[in-house]
Amino acid sequence: MWIMSAHGWFVTAAYAATALCIGLELWLLQRRLRRARTAAAASRDGA
Amino acid sequence: MTRRINWFFLASPASFFAVAGRLTPWFAGASVLLLAAGLYVGFGIAPDDYQQGSVYRIIYIHVPAAWMSMFIYLLMAGYGVLALTFNTRLSAMMVLALAPTGAWFTVIALITGSIWGRPTWGTYWVWDARLTSELFLLFLYLGVLALHHAHADPKRADRAAALLAIVGAINVPIIYFSVKWWNTLHQGASISLTAAPKMAMTMLTAMLLVALAAWCYTFAVSFTRVRTIILEREGRSDWLQKKVSA
Numbered sequence: 001m002w003i004m005s006a007h008g009w010f011v012t013a014a015y016a017a018t019a020l021c022i023g024l025e026l027w028l029l030q031r032r033l034r035r036a037r038t039a040a041a042a043s044r045d046g047a
Numbered sequence: 048m049t050r051r052i053n054w055f056f057l058a059s060p061a062s063f064f065a066v067a068g069r070l071t072p073w074f075a076g077a078s079v080l081l082l083a084a085g086l087y088v089g090f091g092i093a094p095d096d097y098q099q100g101s102v103y104r105i106i107y108i109h110v111p112a113a114w115m116s117m118f119i120y121l122l123m124a125g126y127g128v129l130a131l132t133f134n135t136r137l138s139a140m141m142v143l144a145l146a147p148t149g150a151w152f153t154v155i156a157l158i159t160g161s162i163w164g165r166p167t168w169g170t171y172w173v174w175d176a177r178l179t180s181e182l183f184l185l186f187l188y189l190g191v192l193a194l195h196h197a198h199a200d201p202k203r204a205d206r207a208a209a210l211l212a213i214v215g216a217i218n219v220p221i222i223y224f225s226v227k228w229w230n231t232l233h234q235g236a237s238i239s240l241t242a243a244p245k246m247a248m249t250m251l252t253a254m255l256l257v258a259l260a261a262w263c264y265t266f267a268v269s270f271t272r273v274r275t276i277i278l279e280r281e282g283r284s285d286w287l288q289k290k291v292s293a
Contacts, residue, residue, distance in 0.1 A: 007102040010166050014105040014159040018112070021158070022264075025151045029272060036278035044288050 058135045060277045061286045067270035074270070078263035085256030093249040105163040106250070111258040113156040115265060116184060117219045119149035123191070124216035127209035137273075139205035140280070142212055143195060144273035148265055150188035157181060168232055176225035177233035180218060187215035201280070 057063050089107045096103040123145040130138035160178070161171045172178065191208050198204035226235045246254075281287050 007100050007166055010102050010162050011104050014108065014162045017158045017162070018108050018155050021151050021155050025147065025268065028147075029268060029275070033271065033275045033278075036275045036282070040278050040282035040287060043283050 058133075058137050060137050060140070060281055061284075063137055064274055064277050064287075064290075067274055071267050071270045071274075074263045074267035078260045078267060081256050081260035081263060085253050085260060088249060088256060089253030093247065093253055099167060102163065102166050103250075105159050107253055107257050109156060109159040109163060110254055111261045112152045112159065113181065114258060115261045116149055116153040116156050116181070117222060119145050119152060119265060120184060120188070120212075120219055121216060123149060124212045127212035130205060130209040131213070136280075139209060140273050140276045141269070142191070142205070142209055143276060144269045145265075146188055146191045146208075146212075147272065148268050150185060150192070152261070152265075153181065153185040153188060157185065173232050175231040175233055176229040177222065177231050180222040180225050184215075184218055184222060187211070187218060190215070 057066060085107060089104060093104075095101050123142050126138045126141040126145070129135060130142060157178075160181075164173075165171050191211050194211050195204045195208040198207055225231060226233055278287065
């Protein structure tokens with residue numbers, strides 16, 4: 001199977017690195033969104 | 048009496064917040080579907096390359112990521128011009144919403160290009176014009192974000208970030224034409240608007256599908272990020288308080 005070949009590892013590494021980058025971006029974004037929503041709700045409750 | 052179109056309707060954070068919220072799921076769904084289709088064509092239908100074998104398949108992420116890194120920078124610079132010219136709050140927010148996504152695409156282009164370079168060129172990195180100018184693009188993206196965080200006053204921060212975004216836009220044509228202007232290890236353009244593509248149709252189709260997926264992903268993520276920025280900056284405003292309570 002080509003993925004087990006030497007070149008297959010390079011392709012796998014490239015796609016894995018991409019998935020990691022996208023995953024990291026989405027994780028950071030959802031964390032920021034959650035904090036912003038919490039802060040907005042807190043300012044509503046504190047008002 | 049003629050009806051006037053309010054061209055600045057979407058320039059208001061309140062209007063854009065609602066529109067962006069409705070559009071985001073559609074762009075996210077389209078991105079997933081297009082990516083699946085592109086990878087299916089790229090791995091299931093497109094053949095091996097006669098020179099590179101299967102390692103060329105990194106092209107399906109490397110090239111779309113590189114395209115997006117440049118397109119997003121130009122978009123960011125465009126919003127920078129709007130922010131400085133019209134002083135619209137949303138334009139400044141869009142600069143900050145686009146910068147992280149553009150930076151991530153630049154990182155992906157650099158990493159996948161480096162991994163691709165090892166088996167094909169025999170090296171992970173060379174300081175040729177294309178690679179160096181793409182690395183400089185990453186520094187510009189990080190610079191826009193760092194410059195914004197360095198200012199305590201939000202208005203000054205927005206202006207500084209917009210200015211750097213505009214000035215740095217000169218790097219984008221340098222990246223694009225670098226393979227023509229200098230002797231580079233990086234190959235020249237395989238796709239041009241004025242000439243026939245130099246790659247097989249199946250490979251091109253897969254690459255274009257993934258590029259479209261990257262566009263849809265960019266819209267979905269940037270809309271989500273700009274909504275986050277609106278929540279952070281305008282969290283105490285009446286219209287947002289009503290939305291949060293609803």
